[in-house]
Amino acid sequence: MSFSQDVWARNLDLYQATVNHPFNQELAAGTLDKDAFIHYVIQDAHYLLAYGRSLAVTGAKAYHPDDVIQFTEGAKGAIVVERSLHDGFMADFGISQAQFENTPLSMACHHYVSFLQATAWSETFPVVLAALLPCYWIYAQVGNDIVAKSAPNNPYQKWVDTYVSDEFQQAVEKVLQTIDKLAENADANTLEKMHAAYTRGAELEWLFWDSAYKRETWPHMIK
Numbered sequence: 001m002s003f004s005q006d007v008w009a010r011n012l013d014l015y016q017a018t019v020n021h022p023f024n025q026e027l028a029a030g031t032l033d034k035d036a037f038i039h040y041v042i043q044d045a046h047y048l049l050a051y052g053r054s055l056a057v058t059g060a061k062a063y064h065p066d067d068v069i070q071f072t073e074g075a076k077g078a079i080v081v082e083r084s085l086h087d088g089f090m091a092d093f094g095i096s097q098a099q100f101e102n103t104p105l106s107m108a109c110h111h112y113v114s115f116l117q118a119t120a121w122s123e124t125f126p127v128v129l130a131a132l133l134p135c136y137w138i139y140a141q142v143g144n145d146i147v148a149k150s151a152p153n154n155p156y157q158k159w160v161d162t163y164v165s166d167e168f169q170q171a172v173e174k175v176l177q178t179i180d181k182l183a184e185n186a187d188a189n190t191l192e193k194m195h196a197a198y199t200r201g202a203e204l205e206w207l208f209w210d211s212a213y214k215r216e217t218w219p220h221m222i223k
């Protein structure tokens with residue numbers, strides 16, 4: 001069994017909980033509270049900048065020149081999507097640049113990007129890639145799952161379209177091929193670390209949506 005088949009099976013319950021999370025179900029139905037989506041978009045812009053930085057470090061650690069290209073282009077792609085959030089959703093939902101800049105990273109976002117950056121800088125390429133994989137793969141899968149259910153004139157349709165696009169889906173396929181090849185040559189200790197990194201990333205994906213759904217703020221900021 002390939003690493004990707006194995007890791008997907010091991011984390012299936014967590015994936016089901018993610019796709020069935022009310023944030024994603026209401027996003028598909030078009031009924032998601034506008035303020036929950038605004039919370040999400042602001043945090044996701046913070047997230048994508050940090051994710052882009054993690055991808056750039058990953059590119060530097062890659063073994064094969066093709067992978068250097070893939071992950072440095074991925075880093076650029078994350079920033080392109082981050083910028084499109086400002087010109088797209090933030091403009092559409094009336095979020096000003098000042099509101100974005102004055103909103104600190106949520107606990108969930110801070111936790112997730114700290115995990116990604118620490119892993120990117122300190123672990124070996126196969127383990128780093130396993131930490132980065134949930135971001136790619138879970139979004140591609142959630143997009144595929146909810147596109148079929150998406151309501152007509154869904155105000156969140158553009159979000160769904162980003163992740164079901166051929167470009168994004170093909171990028172995910174390439175990452176899966178790369179990680180499966182790495183796993184074939186990995187020793188038992190590396191494989192164990194890869195599984196742990198993937199699961200932690202997948203847990204943080206769930207938490208990121210849950211945090212937006214609850215419009216989480218830091219406890220000391222609650223007025």
Ligand SMILES: Cc1ncc(CO)c(N)n1
Nearest residue numbers: 044047048135136139208
């Ligand atoms: C939190 C999060 N995970 C994954 C993606 C996919 O790029 C995203 N935009 N945000």
Ligand SMILES: Cc1ncsc1CCO
Nearest residue numbers: 074077078081135136171
């Ligand atoms: C993972 C990811 N998310 C948005 S862009 C990007 C890199 C894909 O090219």
